[in-house]
Amino acid sequence: TQLLEQSPQFLSIQEGENLTVYCNSSSVFSSLQWYRQEPGEGPVLLVTVVTGGEVKKLKRLTFQFGDARKDSSLHITAAQPGDTGLYLCAGSARQLTFGSGTQLTVLP
Amino acid sequence: GAGVSQSPSNKVTEKGKDVELRCDPISGHTALYWYRQSLGQGLEFLIYFQGNSAPDKSGLPSDRFSAERTGGSVSTLTIQRTQQEDSAVYLCASSLARQVPSYNEQFFGPGTRLTVL
Numbered sequence: 001t002q003l004l005e006q007s008p009q010f011l012s013i014q015e016g017e018n019l020t021v022y023c024n025s026s027s028v029f030s031s032l033q034w035y036r037q038e039p040g041e042g043p044v045l046l047v048t049v050v051t052g053g054e055v056k057k058l059k060r061l062t063f064q065f066g067d068a069r070k071d072s073s074l075h076i077t078a079a080q081p082g083d084t085g086l087y088l089c090a091g092s093a094r095q096l097t098f099g100s101g102t103q104l105t106v107l108p
Numbered sequence: 109g110a111g112v113s114q115s116p117s118n119k120v121t122e123k124g125k126d127v128e129l130r131c132d133p134i135s136g137h138t139a140l141y142w143y144r145q146s147l148g149q150g151l152e153f154l155i156y157f158q159g160n161s162a163p164d165k166s167g168l169p170s171d172r173f174s175a176e177r178t179g180g181s182v183s184t185l186t187i188q189r190t191q192q193e194d195s196a197v198y199l200c201a202s203s204l205a206r207q208v209p210s211y212n213e214q215f216f217g218p219g220t221r222l223t224v225l
Contacts, residue, residue: 004150042112042199042216043151088150095164096214098143098150 003027004091004099012105013079021074021102023089031092032065032072036085037101043088079106110134112217114200120223121190129185129220133202140177141201141214142185144169151199157183158205190224197221 004025013019023032031050035043047056049065049072056063060083062075072089084106090096113132121127133140138159143151153167157177168174172190177183187194201214 006150041218042201044216045213048213086148090151095141095153095156095167096151097153100150101148103148 004089004097006087006089006099006102008102009100010103010105012107015080015106015108016078017106019076019079019104021076021087021104023072023074023099025070025091027091027093028069029091029093029097030069032069033090033092033096034063034072034074035088035090037088038085043086076104079104081106081108112200112202112215114198114217114220116220117218118221118223120225122225123192124189126186126188127190127222129187129198129200129222131183131185131200131202131217133181133183133200134215135181136204137202137215138180138205139203139212139214140183141203142175142183143199143201145197145199145219147196154185154198187222190222192224195222195224 004023007022031048033048034046036046037043047063049063052067052069054065060077064073087102089099115130119127140157142154144154145151155175156164172188175185197219199216199219201216203212203214
């Protein structure tokens with residue numbers, strides 16, 4: 001069974017701070033996706049990374065796929081209250097394997 | 109509709125009863141997925157439909173769970189003889205045909221919150 005571990009599980013920060021969320025596995029994935037989910041809604045795709053070492057930027061969000069394609073990180077610069085939500089990583093194998101998520105709260 | 113819709117949005121049932129959850133995918137999406145999410149947790153894959161191919165049922169937790177997809181569009185997830193541990197949010201997603209190595213984007217519905225008393 002391929003497992004994805006996310007850390008931290010919970011993160012509460014002040015507006016303007018930077019943060020990094022980690023997604024780790026002992027398994028290799030052909031690609032990795034990051035989603036954000038808000039209460040009462042389904043997850044929404046933020047990015048897909050495919051190549052080992054790949055870095056993608058989406059405004060204040062920077063996503064990196066590990067060289068060995070076993071891990072990934074999400075870095076948010078100058079967090080805003082609108083960034084609040086559950087961040088999920090998902091590795092592509094036979095089906096998508098989701099991590100347990102990081103609940104981010106950005107306080108104004 | 110513009111997105112994936114699910115009904116009902118909330119379902120409260122008694123232990124031992126059967127429930128049916130419905131998913132209407134985005135028109136033209138050939139792939140349809142069901143997931144289960146416990147409070148504040150990640151998603152657990154249940155079942156996957158792709159066109160006319162046999163569904164991937166590898167994630168169904170027990171034989172009490174089954175799903176159908178009629179006419180390549182609407183899908184129904186059925187849970188028989190519900191148990192309290194079945195309480196969760198059931199999410200449906202659809203996408204265009206999958207490509208290897210990366211998945212096409214999955215578009216999720218808002219989910220059905222199931223509570224088994």
